[in-house]
């Protein structure tokens with residue numbers, strides 16, 4: 414199909430052509446009208462249009478020059494609110510100074526979707542809500558509870574600070590060009606946790622190290638984090654595999670490693 418902006422594979426450009434899906438995604442943040450929202454990768458503005466119509470205070474961050482030109486021409490009301498930038502490199506606290514809360518939304522570029530969520534996590538004290546569409550497998554992973562195969566690093570790191578919900582699945586044929594996989598829409602809302610009650614850097618290291626060797630029990634994958642030459646503590650948590658642990662158990666594990674060191 415002819416498209417005003419030529420889709421570029423390297424930028425993960427699959428333009429949404431079903432307006433009803435765009436409206437449904439925009440509606441996910443209806444309850445957050447009071448805070449500004451940053452849209453990642455607006456492309457030709459199919460989602461932006463609904464965010465504006467709903468009265469959100471919207472800024473957009475887009476990396477593709479051709480899309481930016483399109484937006485400038487077709488959305489004059491966005492004047493001064495289009496960031497010609499790589500979302501992953503934006504200092505979001507400078508964009509929303511003084512610790513201001515904001516939301517993030519998008520039909521995200523699938524090639525960098527995990528990195529996008531790691532970037533959002535860096536601003537967890539300001540990002541109150543984050544929703545949007547990504548490839549189904551990743552969307553499922555973000556929302557995966559303990560005890561499921563889909564659980565991974567981002568599930569635990571995000572769920573420590575956010576309630577993550579998988580909302581609905583979207584078929585390939587509503588995009589131009591269609592992606593190879595189905596898509597999923599999620600929403601994450603900030604929980605009321607202000608501190609994990611453990612060394613948060615070590616918590617991250619433990620989550621990443623455990624899932625780096627997900628078939629091993631934690632006793633084997635985390636051995637290197639305990640002091641050498643000393644027997645490991647006798648904790649039932651160490652007999653588990655990473656996908657079996659809740660956030661609270663990862664925190665407990667972090668405390669265990671800290672107290673052993």
Ligand SMILES: C[S@@+](CC[C@H](N)C(=O)[O-])C[C@H]1O[C@@H](n2cnc3c(N)ncnc32)[C@H](O)[C@@H]1O
Nearest residue numbers: 427428429454455456475476477499500520522
């Ligand atoms: C899946 S398309 C979605 C476009 C549009 N929102 C839609 O629904 O049709 C992803 C968009 O993200 C943009 N993009 C890719 N990498 C980006 C990055 N690092 N920062 C900002 N935008 C990016 C692409 O140029 C593209 O417009």
